[in-house]
Amino acid sequence: MATDNTLHKKRRKRSLPLWVKGISNTVFTVAITMVGLLFVTFIIGRVMPIDPVLSIVGESASRATYDAAYQELGLDKPLFLQFFLFLWDIAHGDFGESLLTARPVGQDLIRVFPATLELATVGTIIGVLLGVPLGVIAAVKRGSWIDHVARVVALIGYSMPVFWIGLIGLLIFYGILGWIGGPGRLDIFYVDTIPSVTGMILIDSLLAGDIEIFKNAISHIVLPAGLLAYYSLAYISRMTRSFMLEQLDQEYIITARVKGLPESTVIWRHALGNVKVPLVTVIALSYAGLLEGSVLTETIFAWPGIGSYITTALLSADMNAVLGGTVVVGLVFVCLNIFSDLLYKYFDPRAK
Amino acid sequence: MSIPDACPQKQITWREWLTTDTPASRRQARLSVWYHSWLAFRSNLMAMFGLTILLALVLIGLFAPILAPQDPFAQDLAARLSAPGVNGYMFGSDSLGRDILSRLIYGSRITLYIVSLVALMAPVAGLFVGTAAGYLGGWVDVVLMRITDIFLAFPRLVLALAFVSALGAGIENAVLAIVLTAWPPYARIARAETLTIRNADFIHAIKLQGAGTLRVITRHIWPLCISSLVVRVTLDMAGIILVAAGLGFLGLGAQPPSPEWGAMISDGRRFILDHWWVATMPGLAIFIVSLAFNLLGDGLRDVLDPKKSSQ
Amino acid sequence: MSNLLEVQNLSVKFPTRNGIFEAVRNISFSLGRERLGIVGESGSGKSLTGRAILRLIKKPGILEADHITLEGTNLLQISKKAMRRVRGHKISMIMQDPKFSLNPVMRIGDQISEAYRLHARASKKDARKKTLDMLEKVLIRDPERVFRSYPHEMSGGMGQRIMIAMMLIPDPKILIADEPTSALDVTVQKEVLEIMDDLVRERGMGLIFISHDLNVVSAFCDRVLILYAGRIVETCRADRLHEAKHPYTIGLLNSIPRLEQPVEHLQVLQRDTAWNLEPSVSGVVADGETPS
Numbered sequence: 001m002a003t004d005n006t007l008h009k010k011r012r013k014r015s016l017p018l019w020v021k022g023i024s025n026t027v028f029t030v031a032i033t034m035v036g037l038l039f040v041t042f043i044i045g046r047v048m049p050i051d052p053v054l055s056i057v058g059e060s061a062s063r064a065t066y067d068a069a070y071q072e073l074g075l076d077k078p079l080f081l082q083f084f085l086f087l088w089d090i091a092h093g094d095f096g097e098s099l100l101t102a103r104p105v106g107q108d109l110i111r112v113f114p115a116t117l118e119l120a121t122v123g124t125i126i127g128v129l130l131g132v133p134l135g136v137i138a139a140v141k142r143g144s145w146i147d148h149v150a151r152v153v154a155l156i157g158y159s160m161p162v163f164w165i166g167l168i169g170l171l172i173f174y175g176i177l178g179w180i181g182g183p184g185r186l187d188i189f190y191v192d193t194i195p196s197v198t199g200m201i202l203i204d205s206l207l208a209g210d211i212e213i214f215k216n217a218i219s220h221i222v223l224p225a226g227l228l229a230y231y232s233l234a235y236i237s238r239m240t241r242s243f244m245l246e247q248l249d250q251e252y253i254i255t256a257r258v259k260g261l262p263e264s265t266v267i268w269r270h271a272l273g274n275v276k277v278p279l280v281t282v283i284a285l286s287y288a289g290l291l292e293g294s295v296l297t298e299t300i301f302a303w304p305g306i307g308s309y310i311t312t313a314l315l316s317a318d319m320n321a322v323l324g325g326t327v328v329v330g331l332v333f334v335c336l337n338i339f340s341d342l343l344y345k346y347f348d349p350r351a352k
Numbered sequence: 353m354s355i356p357d358a359c360p361q362k363q364i365t366w367r368e369w370l371t372t373d374t375p376a377s378r379r380q381a382r383l384s385v386w387y388h389s390w391l392a393f394r395s396n397l398m399a400m401f402g403l404t405i406l407l408a409l410v411l412i413g414l415f416a417p418i419l420a421p422q423d424p425f426a427q428d429l430a431a432r433l434s435a436p437g438v439n440g441y442m443f444g445s446d447s448l449g450r451d452i453l454s455r456l457i458y459g460s461r462i463t464l465y466i467v468s469l470v471a472l473m474a475p476v477a478g479l480f481v482g483t484a485a486g487y488l489g490g491w492v493d494v495v496l497m498r499i500t501d502i503f504l505a506f507p508r509l510v511l512a513l514a515f516v517s518a519l520g521a522g523i524e525n526a527v528l529a530i531v532l533t534a535w536p537p538y539a540r541i542a543r544a545e546t547l548t549i550r551n552a553d554f555i556h557a558i559k560l561q562g563a564g565t566l567r568v569i570t571r572h573i574w575p576l577c578i579s580s581l582v583v584r585v586t587l588d589m590a591g592i593i594l595v596a597a598g599l600g601f602l603g604l605g606a607q608p609p610s611p612e613w614g615a616m617i618s619d620g621r622r623f624i625l626d627h628w629w630v631a632t633m634p635g636l637a638i639f640i641v642s643l644a645f646n647l648l649g650d651g652l653r654d655v656l657d658p659k660k661s662s663q
Numbered sequence: 664m665s666n667l668l669e670v671q672n673l674s675v676k677f678p679t680r681n682g683i684f685e686a687v688r689n690i691s692f693s694l695g696r697e698r699l700g701i702v703g704e705s706g707s708g709k710s711l712t713g714r715a716i717l718r719l720i721k722k723p724g725i726l727e728a729d730h731i732t733l734e735g736t737n738l739l740q741i742s743k744k745a746m747r748r749v750r751g752h753k754i755s756m757i758m759q760d761p762k763f764s765l766n767p768v769m770r771i772g773d774q775i776s777e778a779y780r781l782h783a784r785a786s787k788k789d790a791r792k793k794t795l796d797m798l799e800k801v802l803i804r805d806p807e808r809v810f811r812s813y814p815h816e817m818s819g820g821m822g823q824r825i826m827i828a829m830m831l832i833p834d835p836k837i838l839i840a841d842e843p844t845s846a847l848d849v850t851v852q853k854e855v856l857e858i859m860d861d862l863v864r865e866r867g868m869g870l871i872f873i874s875h876d877l878n879v880v881s882a883f884c885d886r887v888l889i890l891y892a893g894r895i896v897e898t899c900r901a902d903r904l905h906e907a908k909h910p911y912t913i914g915l916l917n918s919i920p921r922l923e924q925p926v927e928h929l930q931v932l933q934r935d936t937a938w939n940l941e942p943s944v945s946g947v948v949a950d951g952e953t954p955s
């Protein structure tokens with residue numbers, strides 16, 4: 001069987017240039033994954049105990065109205081046909097209408113997504129800026145107090161429920177100390193006072209040249225983003241540490257020392273240069289994790305992002321909104337995956 | 353199971369029998385390996401700490417009726433929102449005047465229930481899928497692994513949310529949703545292990561003796577996958593507790609008045625600024641238990657899988 | 664002629680679960696502007712000796728010696744910073760396998776010029792020019808292309824030439840070559856050795872050549888130390904190896920196939936734990952004495 005396989009591969013290699021094969025492979029994998037993702041979502045939608053027809057026409061509708069709506073939704077068609085219709089709609093950005101906002105789910109998602117993106121991005125940036133150096137130092141000073149501190153920091157991060165620590169944070173920094181802005185993205189009287197360009201208030205306020213709003217936005221984002229940053233720091237510092245330990249054992253590190261390079265160059269240029277490669281994947285994973293973590297964080301901080309959107313929709317059985325949100329988050333995950341693959345290839349000369 | 357090797361002779365102690373370099377039987381050899389692992393594990397303070405907490409949790413769950421000072425559901429509206437230590441509530445009382453300590457004690461049963469169900473179902477599901485894919489290979493492998501990848505592509509919490517919303521809120525549905533999102537990594541691990549074992553000489557030997565596919569998988573491949581799965585499960589438990597608590601917090605897990613810890617936090621959320629203890633106490637409980645699982649998992653990984661150990 | 668390097672009572676120890684493991688034990692030798700071979704079987708402590716001279720024994724390893732003197736300075740007494748100026752600048756080392764000892768994600772040109780820029784305080788442009796020169800000296804045909812390449816794009820032989828260029832560019836006084844060719848194909852081994860030999864000769868450097876191959880060493884070096892279990896069991900002139908006295912050396916010699924003296928069976932190496940304790944034999948040329 002093994003020989004069969006290699007023969008097969010050889011034949012294919014000859015017929016197509018390698019990079020074409022690489023790309024078509026990726027595209028194929030991604031396409032399959034996306035369709036699968038949509039299928040799972042579709043099935044979840046069909047299993048729903050809520051009757052989608054009733055929720056449109058209302059309890060008091062006549063039999064005829066009900067049947068008409070039933071047909072309009074395509075529920076009389078076979079399941080696989082329904083799935084293709086579902087795919088067709090989503091390919092056109094049509095996620096149906098939200099019960100709650102009475103607007104197309106697609107539009108809602110475009111409106112709420114930047115808030116989540118802003119939160120997760122700020123969190124990841126802080127997490128990387130602190131987590132990578134912490135991991136490097138923990139590896140270099142292995143067994144020292146700083147290594148133990150880094151380990152405890154990570155363990156706590158892995159063990160704390162984000163919705164709980166968010167509440168405690170609000171209690172302490174907002175309720176007792178009054179250092180930060182409370183829930184929401186801005187104080188209430190600032191809301192909607194600047195034009196929305198990117199949907200990210202930190203950027204929009206700078207574009208509008210309004211420092212006052214920028215500061216206010218900072219005071220609101222600092223706690224939720226700080227919390228998310230802590231989670232990403234916990235993960236990134238651990239992974240950085242173990243990658244670093246692996247690299248510091250390699251022969252080329254000795255070569256670098258033999259050349260007489262200062263320890264800082266050996267660590268930050270030579271070892272970290274190699275750690276960068278696997279770290280890209282870790283950072284992408286952690287970014288995805290933060291997007292997901294935002295579901296709970298946003299409910300605590302009344303942050304009007306995709307997490308809040310999904311949870312509110314859930315509680316009011318707004319199925320189109322839930323499924324739309326799920327699909328979008330899933331797609332973002334897949335895209336992040338592709339992106340980290342590309343970056344990996346960029347950083348690792350061996351992968352080209 | 354011959355008697356002589358079950359009862360070591362009088363002059364040698366159990367420890368000597370267990371640590372011998374020359375085991376007399378297969379069983380002694382196996383027990384000896386376990387004993388050595390246990391010795392290594394025991395010297396890891398943090399892991400022992402985690403194990404102790406978890407044992408305590410099990411005992412608390414078992415003896416909840418004896419340990420709890422009050423009925424976890426008994427309301428006393430006159431003493432609602434009492435601070436810790438006031439009115440005889442050691443951890444305070446909640447918005448309906450129920451004793452938070454008693455609710456935490458009974459809540460440990462729910463946590464244990466969720467954890468043990470998930471810990472049983474998810475790895476077993478992963479084991480089925482992974483060994484089938486790895487052993488059978490070919491199309492089965494491709495299809496099963498594609499499906500695994502699709503599930504892996506989903507953000508776990510969001511998928512669990514969608515499942516629960518479809519199935520309806522409740523503990524069993526929450527468990528089911530968590531299992532549905534938790535199995536793929538186990539399938540990956542089981543497949544990887546199977547691939548390395550599949551072509552080992554001893555498997556070929558067993559096949560030559562006429563063992564069927566099913567027998568090879570169940571009797572020879574599964575046992576060898578167990579240790580890596582156990583480590584992974586222990587490490588995942590903390591995350592599972594957090595997801596379960598998150599579902600409870602969102603009102604999608606255990607329903608009121610059940611004393612589930614996540615739901616208790618959600619209950620205390622409204623009072624966080626004035627009555628901090630209502631949300632803080634259950635949060636601490638969740639934190640301690642998942643910390644214990646993390647410590648235990650780290651320790652197990654060091655013992656069972658020294659290559660990937662973090663130390 | 665004065666000695667470049669003198670090593671007195673060098674030991675390298677590792678704490679282990681069952682007490683201290685002495686990987687190198689009380690080694691003493693000296694090096695002039697000559698080529699000194701260190702031979703011994705795997706695990707005899709050859710590499711550790713080389714690294715100890717550069718003070719590159721990693722924790723928890725312990726390095727002890729009465730002194731390691733380079734041109735009158737005791738390397739054990741200078742600061743870490745001063746030691747870094749010795750590394751690369753005064754003493755450098757070629758490692759065994761270019762596949763692992765070159766940084767995989769850095770361009771070759773950057774890796775070579777890095778050391779030169781550090782020690783010669785040269786500008787980027789000068790360093791580049793010097794690097795290209797150096798690449799040419801190790802007989803690389805297309806230096807410009809190699810300069811821009813990454814290590815994985817090079818063959819083993821090319822990799823080791825790059826290594827030689829990298830270690831010789833700051834113009835050190837002493838080169839330690841730790842089995843520089845044992846990871847290479849037999850066909851390129853000779854080429855690489857010749858390149859190294861020419862450059863070392865041309866610059867009048869001292870060379871410590873570590874190998875487990877007595878044949879290569881006897882052809883290539885002036886003097887040979889035979890290491891067994893961390894001790895020097897014998898020192899002798901390379902051209903008089905056949906007069907060696909120590910049973911281990913004789914055993915090593917007899918386990919090499921010879922075309923001119925074919926034997927039915929190659930001898931199996933006999934070992935004796937007593938060798939661990941006996942004082943070392945000084946062969947035809949006593950330790951410290953320089954060959955004519």
Ligand SMILES: Nc1ncnc2c1ncn2[C@@H]1O[C@H](COP(=O)(O)OP(=O)(O)OP(=O)(O)O)[C@@H](O)[C@H]1O
Nearest residue numbers: 677686703704705706707708709710711712724875
């Ligand atoms: N970090 C370490 N900890 C414990 N023992 C070590 C360590 N590094 C080396 N040793 C031991 O020291 C001894 C000598 O090692 P060294 O690398 O010098 O051998 P060598 O003569 O270069 O062998 P080879 O020909 O295989 O390269 C070996 O037995 C090795 O196991």
Ligand SMILES: [Mg+2]
Nearest residue numbers: 709710711841
């Ligand atoms: Mg060596």
